[in-house]
Amino acid sequence: MTLEAPRGAEAPPxxxxxxxxxGERVEHPDYDIDLKPEEIxxxxxxxxxxxxxxxxxxxxxxxxxxxxxxxxxxxxxxxxGSGRALTDAxxxxxTYREHGVAWxxxxxxxxxxxxxxxxxxxxxxxxxxxxxLYTIVIGSQTLHAVGYAMGIQRDDATAATIAYxxxxxxxxxxxxxxxxxxxxxxxxxxFFCQNNQWAISEPLEKQSRIPLYRRASGFGFPGIRxxxxxxxxxxxxxxxxxxxxxxxxxxxxxxxxxxxxxxxxTTDDPTRYRVASELEAWKLKDPIERVxxxxxxxxxxxxxxxxxxxxxxxxxxxxxxxRCLAMPDPRPLDMFDHVYAEPHALIDEERAQYxxxxxxxxx
Amino acid sequence: xxxxxxxKALNEGMRKAMEDDSKVLIMGEDVGKLGGVFxxxxxxxxxxxxxxxxxxxxxESGIIGTAIGLALRGYRPVCEIQFDGFVFPAADQIIxxxxxxxxxxxxxIKLPVVxxxxxxxxxxxxxxxxxxxxxxxTHTAGLRVVACSNPADAYAMIQQAIHSDDPVIFFEPKRRYxxxxxxxxxxxxxxxxLDRGRAVRPGTDVTLIAYGPMVKTxxxxxxxxxxxxxxxxxxxxxxxxxxxxxxxxDSVRRTGRAVVVHEAPVNSGFGAELAARITEQCFxxxxxxxxxxxxxxxxxxxxxxxxxxxxxxxxVLDAVDRAFGY
Numbered sequence: 001m002t003l004e005a006p007r008g009a010e011a012p013p014x015x016x017x018x019x020x021x022x023g024e025r026v027e028h029p030d031y032d033i034d035l036k037p038e039e040i041x042x043x044x045x046x047x048x049x050x051x052x053x054x055x056x057x058x059x060x061x062x063x064x065x066x067x068x069x070x071x072x073x074x075x076x077x078x079x080x081g082s083g084r085a086l087t088d089a090x091x092x093x094x095t096y097r098e099h100g101v102a103w104x105x106x107x108x109x110x111x112x113x114x115x116x117x118x119x120x121x122x123x124x125x126x127x128x129x130x131x132x133l134y135t136i137v138i139g140s141q142t143l144h145a146v147g148y149a150m151g152i153q154r155d156d157a158t159a160a161t162i163a164y165x166x167x168x169x170x171x172x173x174x175x176x177x178x179x180x181x182x183x184x185x186x187x188x189x190x191f192f193c194q195n196n197q198w199a200i201s202e203p204l205e206k207q208s209r210i211p212l213y214r215r216a217s218g219f220g221f222p223g224i225r226x227x228x229x230x231x232x233x234x235x236x237x238x239x240x241x242x243x244x245x246x247x248x249x250x251x252x253x254x255x256x257x258x259x260x261x262x263x264x265x266t267t268d269d270p271t272r273y274r275v276a277s278e279l280e281a282w283k284l285k286d287p288i289e290r291v292x293x294x295x296x297x298x299x300x301x302x303x304x305x306x307x308x309x310x311x312x313x314x315x316x317x318x319x320x321x322x323r324c325l326a327m328p329d330p331r332p333l334d335m336f337d338h339v340y341a342e343p344h345a346l347i348d349e350e351r352a353q354y355x356x357x358x359x360x361x362x363x
Numbered sequence: 364x365x366x367x368x369x370x371k372a373l374n375e376g377m378r379k380a381m382e383d384d385s386k387v388l389i390m391g392e393d394v395g396k397l398g399g400v401f402x403x404x405x406x407x408x409x410x411x412x413x414x415x416x417x418x419x420x421x422x423e424s425g426i427i428g429t430a431i432g433l434a435l436r437g438y439r440p441v442c443e444i445q446f447d448g449f450v451f452p453a454a455d456q457i458i459x460x461x462x463x464x465x466x467x468x469x470x471x472i473k474l475p476v477v478x479x480x481x482x483x484x485x486x487x488x489x490x491x492x493x494x495x496x497x498x499x500x501t502h503t504a505g506l507r508v509v510a511c512s513n514p515a516d517a518y519a520m521i522q523q524a525i526h527s528d529d530p531v532i533f534f535e536p537k538r539r540y541x542x543x544x545x546x547x548x549x550x551x552x553x554x555x556x557l558d559r560g561r562a563v564r565p566g567t568d569v570t571l572i573a574y575g576p577m578v579k580t581x582x583x584x585x586x587x588x589x590x591x592x593x594x595x596x597x598x599x600x601x602x603x604x605x606x607x608x609x610x611x612x613d614s615v616r617r618t619g620r621a622v623v624v625h626e627a628p629v630n631s632g633f634g635a636e637l638a639a640r641i642t643e644q645c646f647x648x649x650x651x652x653x654x655x656x657x658x659x660x661x662x663x664x665x666x667x668x669x670x671x672x673x674x675x676x677x678x679v680l681d682a683v684d685r686a687f688g689y
Contacts, residue, residue, distance in 0.1 A: 121463075125471040132435070133467055137459045143425055144460070147432020154414055155436070174456070177425035184420055338470035339505055341528035345558065345605040 014211065014225045015257060018232040021285040023293025025232075033236040037300040043231050044295060045309050046080045047288045050100040052313035053109045056320050057099075057116070061266040065324055066116040070097045074229070074261030077287030078194045080104065081234025082162065082256070085242055088130065089159035091152075093145040096134040097194075098164050105131035109316070110323040119330050139165055139172030142191065146178045149187035149245075160188040160245035162238070168199025170215065171207045179219040179253070188245035190238060191216075191253040194228060196260035201273040213255035221251045228258030229287040259285070332358060364547055370403045370540040372514035373479075375548060376521035377404065377441060381411055387525055388433060389416040390426055391443030391479075400445055401481055401540055423453035427478065431460055434474045439525055441477040448491025450480055454499070461530045462505030473528040477521070482510070483576040483626045484673055485538035487666040494663055495575075495627035500532045501604045501636070508604040509557060510534035510575035514544040516555075516601065523557040531557075536576035560607035562614065566596030569620035569686050572611060572637060574600040577624045577674060584679040595683065603633055611637065612644045619650035620686040624674050629657040651689035656682045 016031050035043075054072050061069040072079060079100025086092060086104065094101055102112055107124050114123035115134060122133035135141035145163035152159050169175050170193060182189050195212055197204055208215070216223025226237045234256055241252035259282040263270050295301040336351040367375060381387045389404055389411075395418035398405030408416035419426050423444060430440035444450045450457075457478065465472050484493030500508045507529050511517040517535070524531040547553055555561055563578060564585050571581040578599045585595035596614055600607065615621045621641050623634035638653035656674045664672050 120469060121467040123469065126435070126468065127471065133464070133472075135460075137455070140428065140456065140460050143428025143456065144432040144435060147429030147434075148436050149432070150429060151433045151436025151438055154438070173452075174424055174428060177420070177422045177428070180420050180422065181425050181429055338466045338468070340507070341465060341470070341473045344507075344529075345608065347605075349608075 014213070015227050016224060016233050016237055017227040017230050018236060019230045019290055019294060021229070021290050023290045023297055025294065028233075031233065031236040031240060033232055033239075035232065040291065040295060041301055041305060043080060043084065043235070044288070044291045044301070045312070046084070046100070046103060047076045047231060047291060048309050048313050049316055050076055050080065050103045051288065052317045053099055053103070053320060056317040057113065058262070058266060060113070060321065060324055061116070066113060066266075067118050068265050068267055069116050070265045071262035072097050072099050074259045074282065074287070075194055075196055076100055077231035078228040078234050078256035078258050081231040082192050082238040082254070085235050085238035086162065087159070087242075089157065090242060091130045091132070091145070091148055091159065091161045093132045093141040093148070093161060093163045094134055095138075095141070095164050095166060095169075096136050097166075098134070101164065102131060105129040107131055109320050110327070113320075113324050113327065117324065117327060119327055139169040139175040141165070142169070142175045142178035143181070145189055146181045146185075146187050149182065149189040150185055152188055153185070158246050160190060160242045162190045162192050162242065164192050164194065166199065167193065167195040167197065167204050167207055167212060168202065169193070170212055179216070179251075182251040183220040186248070186250040188248070189251045190241040190245055191251060192238065193253065193255045194258055195255050196258050198260050198264070198270075198274065200264040200268060211255070213253060216253035221253065223253040223255065225255045225257055228256030229285045229290070231287060231291060258287075364545045366543050367514045367518065367546045368541050368543045369511070369514045369517045369535070370401055372518035372546050373403050373521050373535065374405055374407070375546075376518040377525070378407060378410070379548070380441075380522050380525040381407065381415065384439065386438045387415070388438050388440045389443070390419050390430055390440050392419060392421055392426075392445050394418060394443050399443060401537065403479070403535070403540070404443065423449055424456050427453040427456035427461060427476070430476050431456065431464065431474060434476050435472065439475045441479060441525060444478060444480045446492045447480055447482045447494040447496055450478075450496060453478075457500070457506070457532070458503050462503045465529075466505060474530050475525070475528050476530045477524045477533050478531070479521075479533045479535060481537040481540075482534045483536050483538060484663060484669050485576065487669070489666070490663065493666070493669065495625065495658070497532075497534055497603055498627060498631065498633050501633055505530065506604060507531045507558070507602070508534070509602045510536070511601070512536060512539065512573075512575055512578035512599050514542070515546045516599075518546045518548065519551070519554040520557060520601065523554065527557060534575050539576055539579065542579075555601070558602045558605050558607065560598055560600040560602060560610045562596060562610065563599045564595070564597040566594040566618065568594045568618055569596070569622060569683055570611075570614045570618045571595055571597045571622050571624060571679065571683070572600060573597065573624045574603060576626060580674060580676060581624055581679060584676050584683065587676060587680060588683055593683065593687075606636075606640070608640065608644070611641065615641050615645045616648040619648055621649075621653045622656060622679070622682045622686055623653065624656045624679055624682075626658055626673055628660050629655045630660045632657055651686045654682045654686055
C-alpha cells in the first residue's frame with residue numbers, strides 16, 4: 001500500500017508565504033511584517049554567511065578535519081527567520097543541525113565544530129547564549145524545552161522557549177509527550193519543526209499521513225505551516241508565536257516546509273533514495289536567491305553590497321578553517337572532567353590509575 | 364527525636380528541603396492531591412502549592428525530560444517514578460540526557476535532579492511492581508545511585524540527594540515504607556555523607572553486604588547466626604555509585620569472607636561488581652570466594668512465588684554456611 005501525502009516541490013495551499021521564490025512580496029491576512037531595508041539586507045547577510053559556514057564545514061569534513069558534519073543547506077531561511085525572531089531572554093533548544101540559529105545566538109561558529117571534530121561533545125555555555133547544546137538523540141530536547149518553559153512560568157518571566165526538531169522527530173514519543181506537557185501546562189513554547197522532507201532516507205510519508213502542522217490541533221494548540229524557504233514568513237510567523245507564548249497564550253507548532261538540499265550528514269548518500277529532479281525543483285525555491293532578487297528588484301541593495309557580503313563570507317570561511325585546524329586536541333585525562341559536579345571517588349580513582357599508566361610510557 | 368516510618372521520614376526530608384530552598388520542586392504521577400500511591404509526598408501540595416508539587420501527565424520520559432529543563436532553568440526537581448518497573452520509559456532521558464549533559468557542557472551545566480524509585484518486592488504486587496533495576500543505573504556514568512534502608516537514613520539521604528549538584532537515582536525499599544524508627548530531625552550533625560556506607564552491625568567472621576530492603580534481612584540473619592556462634596558483620600552500602608570501597612575492603616580484610624545480598628538477579632547484578640572488586644583488592648585475605656545471594660535469572664515471578672525468589676533469612680544463612688565450607 002502506498003500512502004500519498006503532500007511532499008516535494010508542490011507548495012500546499014496552507015503555506016504562509018510572504019516572499020515568493022521569484023522574489024515577489026505577497027500579503028497574508030494573518031501574518032505580515034514590516035521590514036526596513038537594512039533589516040532585509042541584514043537577513044540576507046545572515047543567510048549567506050551561515051551557508052558559507054556550512055560549506056566550509058562540509059569541505060573540512062571531506063578533507064578529514066571533521067569526523068562528520070550535518071549540513072543545513074536549504075534550511076537557512078527557516079533557521080535565520082526563526083532565530084532572528086528570538087529575544088535575548090528567549091531560550092532555544094536545537095538539534096545538531098541548527099547552525100543558523102547558533103549564528104543568531106552569537107555562538108562562535110568554531111565552537112560548533114568541536115563535537116564534529118571529536119574534541120568535545122558540545123563546546124559552548126548554553127546560559128551565555130540562551131542556546132542549548134546540540135542534542136543528537138532525536139526529539140529529546142523538546143522535553144527539556146518544555147521543562148525550561150515551565151521554569152519561565154514559575155519565575156514569572158517574560159520569555160519563551162523554542163524547540164527545534166525535524167519531520168522524523170515528530171514520530172518520537174518524547175516529542176509527542178512534549179506536546180502534551182506544553183498543552184496541559186500552557187507552557188510558553190514554540191515548537192519549530194523544520195520539515196525538510198527527509199529523515200535520512202525516509203520520506204515524510206513514513207512519518208505521517210497528515211501534514212505535520214495539523215498534529216498540533218489534536219494536542220490542543222495551533223499549528224501553522226510556513227514556507228520554510230521564505231525568511232520573511234519564518235520571521236513573521238515565529239515572532240507571532242513567540243509573542244503569544246510570552247503573553248500566556250501557550251504553545252504553537254510551526255511547520256517550516258523546507259528541503260534538505262544536501263545529504264543527511266557527510267556520511268550519507270542521498271542518490272540511493274531520492275531522484276535528482278527533486279533537488280532541482282527545490283533549487284528554484286532557494287531561500288537566499290529570492291531575497292537577493294527582492295533586494296535587486298526593489299533597488300534596496302547594489303552590487304557593491306552583494307560583493308561586500310561575499311567578501312565577508314570568504315573571510316569567515318577562511319577564518320573558520322584556520323581556527324578549526326588550530327583547535328587543540330583534548331588531553332587524555334580530560335575525559336574524567338565534568339562527569340560529576342561534585343567529587344566522585346570512582347572517577348578520582350580511575351583518573352589516578354590511568355595517569356599512572358600513562359606516566360609509565362614517559363622517560 | 365521523632366518516631367517516623369520510612370515513608371514519613373522521606374516526606375519530612377522533602378518538606379525540609381522545600382522549606383530551605385524555594386527552587387526544590389516535586390514532580391510525578393499522583394504526587395499532589397493523592398500524596399503519591401505510597402503517600403510519600405502526602406500533604407506537600409497542600410502546603411507548597413501546585414506550582415511546586417506538580418501532578419504530571421502519565422508519561423515517565425516526560426517527567427524526567429521536563430525535570431531536566433526545569434533544572435536548566437535553576438530548579439531542583441525531585442521526580443517520583445511510581446514503581447520500579449515503570450522507570451524504563453524514562454530510561455532514555457536518564458541515560459542519554461540526565462547522566463551525560465553535564466559532561467557534554469564541559470561543566471557549564473549542573474543537573475541537580477533526584478529520581479525517586481520505590482523498589483523491590485515483598486508486597487504481593489502484580490508484574491512490574493517489584494523490581495530492582497539498580498544495576499542498569501550503576502552502569503551509567505554521570506549518575507549517583509543510592510538506596511536507603513531505614514527511616515533515619517531516608518530522612519537525611521533524601522535531603523542530601525536534593526542538595527547534591529549531581530543527578531541522583533534514589534531507591535526506596537517499598538516493603539520497608541511502613542517500618543518505624545527514631546529520627547533526629549533537629550540537626551544534621553549525625554548525617555553520614557551521601558557517598559558513604561556504614562557498618563550497621565560489627566562482626567569478625569564474615570561480612571554481609573547489602574543495601575535497601577536487604578539490610579534488615581541481613582541484620583536478622585546476623586542475629587540468627589550469632590546463635591550458631593558466628594560473628595557476622597553487616598554493611599549497609601547506602602551508595603552504589605560511587606561505592607564506599609574503603610568500608611567494604613576494610614571489613615572483608617578483617618573477616619576474610621564476603622556474602623553480597625540483593626533482590627536483583629544475581630546474574631550481572633551489582634553483586635558481580637562487588638565480588639570482582641573484593642577479589643582484586645582483598646585476594647590474599649580471602650578464606651572463601653565472594654558469594655552472592657539474590658534473585659534468579661527469571662523475570663520477577665508472580666507474587667505467590669516471590670518468597671522463593673527473594674532472598675530471605677534462610678537463603679542468606681545458607682550462603683554464610685557455604686562461605687565457611689572452603
